[in-house]
Amino acid sequence: MTAIAERGPGPPVTTPEVTMAAALNQALADALSEDETVLVFGEDVGPLGGVFRITDGLAARFGDARVFDTPLAESGIVGTAIGMAMNGLRPVVEMQFDAFAYPAFEQITSHLAKLRNRTRGRVALPVVIRIPYGGGIGGVEHHSDSSEAYYAHTAGLRVVTPATPGDAYALLRKAIESPDPVIFLEPKRRYWSKQATILDHAGATLDRAVVRRPGSEVTLIAYGGTLGTALEAADAAAEEGRSVEVIDLRSLSPFDDETVTASVRRTGRAIVVHEASRFCGYGAEVAARLSEQCFHYLEAPVLRVTGFDIPYPPPHLEDYHLPSVDRILDAIDRLQWQETRPAVKAGG
């Protein structure tokens, strides 16, 4: 992390290994360096560097007029970010944890998402709301929510979630450059995962999914914290002779129909994997879109491997809730491999 934090703005350099936390820190530092209208604020993001240390060192480097702690009120953070964006600044604000962002929900859904539309495009709100989300870190209650569906359901917001350090850098830079408000969901259990990567955002796009692992028989659709689980499952399935393609959605809104449908039309089978509850969860939208756009290519129903329809469990029970490699492999087994055509019902 040190080696990266010391790198100033300039051409991208190859780094041996970088954590997602360091990549996010670098993205903020580079955005602050390159654009003087960028501000970073929230709870404990100043001298402390945030509870996850994503803003580590930024206040010291850029000063407390550009990187600062606010009073403890999420609605206040987002509401004032809206006013600052109206006045030409590009706020990047931090919600400390997923469930602690709910006090800001009205500001996000009624104002941040809608002001461009309300004013026929006259008022743009280039605001990024960074939210560490999801479980898997042994957090006590209210620290592990997957709240993506609330935001993805709201027109006017972009909802983005990286799964790798390289994407964390590129997507955050693109989010800060975006003229639209972006809900930037950071899978907190991947903050410390490492990747050998070049931190660069040239050529990156904010709204495209990516095929992380090519395969020919099943498409696993994952994002954020579950991408790693899906990749592990794909490796395990390969050992059993199944060729599994893994897609990392990256942009939850807008949805990249092109990449996902192209894959599913090739493989004929699809499973959506996410930590959030199943009912009205993000996977429901993905399954519906695949049903609408790929029906004649499907060899089996689109399945979902998700959290249960329960409040997020306490730490000692969360492993029962989170999608696991085994659960994904079980779902793959249930994809009607014995039938090349949908089964004809008795009497039908």
Add this chain to the structure above:
Amino acid sequence: MTSVTRAVPRSRKPPGLLPTGIPLTLLEADGQAVRSADLDMPGDEVLLALHRKMVLARRFDTQATALTRQGRLAVYPSARGQEAGEVGAVLALRPQDWLFPTYRDTMAVVCRGVDPVEALSLLRGDWHCGYDPYEYRVAPQCTPLATNTLHAVGLAHAAKLKGEDTVALVMLGDGATSEGDTHAALNFAAVWQAPVVFFVQNNGYAISVPLSKQSAAPSLAHKGIGYGVPAMLVDGNDVAAVYAAVQRAVISAAEGSGPTLIESLTYRIEAHTNADDATRYRGQDEVERWLARDPLTRIRQHLIARGLLDEPAVAALDAEAEAEAAALRQRMNTDTVPDPGDLFRHVYAEQTPALRWQQQELSAELAAAADDPEVSR
């Protein structure tokens, strides 16, 4: 005293944070000028301008109410009786300042220079905000309560960071002071010393709920001290006092002294909107008492008594207001044809593929309907 008791921190009484117990006044109900230790009487030119704008504002308001009855507006929340607050606060702003109005502040929006037809776009139902906020430095009228307080604080703080001499004035009502965003906004503004004026028009009711069920505070202005925000309580039907109080707050903010909270005591003469029935929650005698404290009569009596205004001048002004109302009537007396394509154009900076498809779906649906003799008939 023992050293132990001395070690207990004493509550400090910061100077100037508490409002006066009696509302600040420059003109009594009968138009007589009174001296104030806190406020300076505006000059004659300003008083005449305030009176003129109040005449125009009231006529605009009654015209808008009439347009509702004619079905030209979907709804109109009247501010009749609040002209002193609507006009006094706006005229005290400088061109570089920003106004953050609510749905009840269409008078204020028009007073700031927004074309009345553009201002009424929201209530006519054509589009949510019909004017360019940057052209007039007027934010879109806010219909959720109190959320605009935070936008004002953010805009003002950004101005401070950029070294701009801009003050943001946010309008809110008595009901909105109960919302959490008002609390957060006063707190953020105070901590940041943001150049903001919180202008609370206490008109007695939040739709049907009286102030007594809204707050147990001695006054809404008293809420300021808890945040370290200096506060003033003003007679909201005294346009001279409103103007002087807001101007003092704007100057203070511009000089770097941070936010001010102003409670303007007034009364909503009309029901909440045309869809409301005020007789269910208040008596006509109460309305009559407030009609006797009419803000427009007060400034007019003052100006006439001082020889600054005479009956012919008043008649000329009434004729001007009547002409404006007639022009507005005529411009609003047409059926607008909104473009359904607009529904999809401004959701994102660049249209998403999904929205492009949905726009095409709607276009195809409309084209099919146009070709279908059953439908078009």
